[in-house]
Amino acid sequence: MCCKPNYQRVGLLERYKEFLPITDKTPALSLMEGSTPLIPLTKISAKISPNITLYAKFEGMNPTGSFKDRGMVMAIANAVEIGSKAVICASTGNTAASAAAYSARAGLTCGVILPAGEVALGKVSQSMMHGAKVIAIDGNFDDALTIVKEITQKYPITMVNSLNPYRIEGQKTGAFEICDTLGEAPTYHAIPVGNAGNITAYWKGYKEYFEKGIIDRLPKMIGFQAAGSAPIVEGHPILEPNTIATAIRIGNPASWKKAEAARDESMGLIEKVTDEEITEAQKLLASTEGVFCEPASAASVAGVIKKAKEGFFKEKCSIVCILTGHGLKDPQRAMAICDPFINAKNDLDEVAKILNLK
Numbered sequence: 546m547c548c549k550p551n552y553q554r555v556g557l558l559e560r561y562k563e564f565l566p567i568t569d570k571t572p573a574l575s576l577m578e579g580s581t582p583l584i585p586l587t588k589i590s591a592k593i594s595p596n597i598t599l600y601a602k603f604e605g606m607n608p609t610g611s612f613k614d615r616g617m618v619m620a621i622a623n624a625v626e627i628g629s630k631a632v633i634c635a636s637t638g639n640t641a642a643s644a645a646a647y648s649a650r651a652g653l654t655c656g657v658i659l660p661a662g663e664v665a666l667g668k669v670s671q672s673m674m675h676g677a678k679v680i681a682i683d684g685n686f687d688d689a690l691t692i693v694k695e696i697t698q699k700y701p702i703t704m705v706n707s708l709n710p711y712r713i714e715g716q717k718t719g720a721f722e723i724c725d726t727l728g729e730a731p732t733y734h735a736i737p738v739g740n741a742g743n744i745t746a747y748w749k750g751y752k753e754y755f756e757k758g759i760i761d762r763l764p765k766m767i768g769f770q771a772a773g774s775a776p777i778v779e780g781h782p783i784l785e786p787n788t789i790a791t792a793i794r795i796g797n798p799a800s801w802k803k804a805e806a807a808r809d810e811s812m813g814l815i816e817k818v819t820d821e822e823i824t825e826a827q828k829l830l831a832s833t834e835g836v837f838c839e840p841a842s843a844a845s846v847a848g849v850i851k852k853a854k855e856g857f858f859k860e861k862c863s864i865v866c867i868l869t870g871h872g873l874k875d876p877q878r879a880m881a882i883c884d885p886f887i888n889a890k891n892d893l894d895e896v897a898k899i900l901n902l903k
């Protein structure tokens with residue numbers, strides 16, 4: 546009894562090759578991404594509704610700490626295949642970290658364009674450490690994406706934002722994994738929405754499994770934007786998007802129409818959650834479930850809690866919340882929302898007293 550298949554020993558291009566645009570010439574690139582845990586959230590579901598079986602797909606367990614690795618492994622493998630020497634992306638941080646890591650591994654030059662002052666510390670440190678050329682512009686994510694779109698038209702450099710279709714192809718594997726684990730699609734798929742590539746990719750993945758007869762129903766896609774950065778909810782671009790969830794501080798999502806299609810075809814919804822609701826959900830996940838995700842990720846759980854309070858989930862149902870990135874990406878925010886730690890003398894009695902032991 547030694548050889549049960551262990552998917553953590555293969556990366557996504559290998560695990561799902563028959564579903565991906567892979568040819569004889571695609572390099573076998575991998576950092577062992579994917580195969581992330583689907584964690585039952587029993588405390589939170591008990592708190593909000595007896596009808597709900599709630600899970601977190603913890604994408605923070607990917608090699609660079611976010612879901613971006615799924616699409617990036619495919620996009621960078623394709624860039625190598627087509628002979629690119631350099632790639633570029635605009636990013637609120639996670640795309641950049643992932644692009645930088647996979648570029649390093651594949652031997653490509655990587656440029657990342659970030660909105661200055663608006664990217665969480667962990668993410669910037671990753672891009673720097675992996676050797677990307679990091680450029681912080683005096684503008685927001687939408688401005689950075691405009692530069693990337695124009696530069697890739699003019700110069701021989703490959704875009705690895707989710708406008709690159711290979712990104713979406715890789716990211717759809719998240720839907721496959723959920724179905725492979727549950728044996729079916731969940732009733733609801735809850736997900737944060739920023740540039741809207743991920744909701745697009747998951748919907749594509751579920752539809753492909755459905756068309757192949759691997760699952761016999763589709764989930765309803767329920768997406769959540771941050772209230773200060775909710776262009777899809779408001780119905781127009783937001784010129785100065787704002788939220789503590791810097792990953793989804795995006796005013797004009799590239800995959801806007803596709804996100805609406807996922808919402809409408811699945812009979813789901815896209816709504817907004819406030820920064821307070823996001824923070825509360827982030828703390829609840831960490832302090833009662835032991836799962837530390839970044840603020841943007843908590844938007845999915847915040848959205849489910851909000852809809853449960855409204856009585857939206859009437860029947861017995863299963864809900865998978867995508868926790869898109871790890872909490873360690875944004876340690877400064879985490880420190881800011883917790884009670885300060887206690888400074889004490891180097892003294893046993895004092896420490897015991899603080900712990901209420903004496």
Ligand code: AN7
Binds near residue numbers: 635744869
């Ligand atoms: C943790 O890295 O857009 O709706 O440039 O990092 O597919 O954009 C990040 C997005 C959710 C939103 N959660 O996903 C970037 C970037 C986290 C994220 C999103 C992002 P999309």
